[in-house]
Amino acid sequence: MDPMEVFKIEVTGQEEFGAKKYRELIMDILQGLGLIRSIGRLYVYVDILKPYFAVYGLLRSGIPPLTVKDVGDVMKVQGGYQIKINDEEHMADLLRVLGERYGRERIEQPARDIVIIASDTSPSELMVANLEAEFLQDLTDALVRVAPEGFRNRRNIMTKDSFFFIAAEESLTPEMVSEIKGKIREMENA
Amino acid sequence: MLEPVMFTGGLYKHDLVVELVEDLGGYVLQKNVTQTEIILLILVPTEDMAILQAMAKELRGELVRAPLAGTEVAVVTPTLAIHHLPHSACDIAEYLRRHGSKTNMLGLARGVGREIAQINEYETALINEHDAAVFIFGNFQECIKKKESLYRNISVPVVVTGGPEIEAKDLPYAFEYVSSIGRVAHRARKATEIGSLDRIVESVGRALDKTRSSIAKDPLTTSPPRVMDSVREQVPDVEFSYSPLPIALNLTGVRVKLPYDAYKDAVKAVTFDEGVSLGEIATIKPSRMKDYILVRILSASETGFVF
Missing domain, CATH: 3.30.565 (Heat Shock Protein 90)
Structure with a gap:
């Protein structure tokens, strides 16, 4: 069919x-x-x-633009926000966008699929890819x-x-x- | 009568097969080593096949008939772009190889389109150096009929493949037409698709048999495998050629993959036990393929003897 x-x-x-x-x-x-x-x-x-x-x-x-919340789960943690990445296909785009928005010094990646941002504003709505x-x-x-x-x-x-x-x-x-x-x-x- | 066969087995002790073939008066045409496996294309006297089969069994190898061994087939597509490759063209080339043929894939420079398709003199001459050619066309019968101009001037038998059913009378310049192999975007894996590949192999086999029978009417002065063996022995530099098959065998001669200017005299001077040199019984000319040497053995009517 x-x-x-x-x-x-x-x-x-x-x-x-x-x-x-x-x-x-x-x-x-x-x-x-x-x-x-x-x-x-x-x-x-x-x-x-x-x-x-x-x-x-x-x-x-x-097709709506792909946002941070589409590629991972965003959670408020102490001192910022944590993104648990579920879709690694857009990993490079995600890190580039976060770097541009928050600056590299405020981004930490303790594990392959975990990114922590030292910021008070949530990255959920940031556009990762068009x-x-x-x-x-x-x-x-x-x-x-x-x-x-x-x-x-x-x-x-x-x-x-x-x-x-x-x-x-x-x-x-x-x-x-x-x-x-x-x-x-x-x-x-x- | 020499029987063309393919030996597939482990690398370990394969020398025994090579030695046996040489002892029996046969020829090893091609040797392909893939890690721990080896594929040998062999010509062996028919009456001694049983001995080779016993050896293959002992070495846990596989011996199958390779009807196209010792021939070179051109697989021609309108271009080498994604529209024609890799699927149908690679499938056909690989399938011909599995049956022992040496295949060369050739994409034409301006073979695309219906009205604008053309072939130049160089491409025609290059295809004519092969024993047969397979032209791969698409799914529209109007285009397949129109593209006859591409192979009209080719002197070797041309097997045309395409999608729709077309009657042979509509393609008078083709040796045969094989349908059901047009433009596809997937590998051949269904039984019907594999069946179409089998029909191409059969058709190419018939084309080669036709050439063989015409050669038999006026036989060559000597056989191409014998020329290959002598060149390999007396021009040792050929073993240092970067080509995976330094001497390619045709039905009417060989192609030696060494630079023409530097080695033509050495090839001409190759001498046989009967006392004649290769230069006396064959024409040695530059091949259209790179800078190689093309050896075309003269027929008995030209030299007056056969050995």
């Missing part, structure tokens, strides 16, 4: 096999980069005779990987809740872009 609400792929001509395989390929790549859960609807249109490749997707609700920016970078990377390799003329329009990616062998013309937009709209309305 697809983790997405809608996933449509359309390829011109007698290319049923190509459409089926590209569906698997897109799933593999999106899953590999951990993006699949953030995409709600995905429409892929390929015209192999022109040739061009287009993807339009709607994103699920925005996941949305990371997500958009990964998404662009995924789209470039998915598109056939020879399609080097690309356009990628990203908004807060959607993305529209076109790749073609020839230069992209306004007519081509509007034609593709029309095709995608037809797929949406079908």
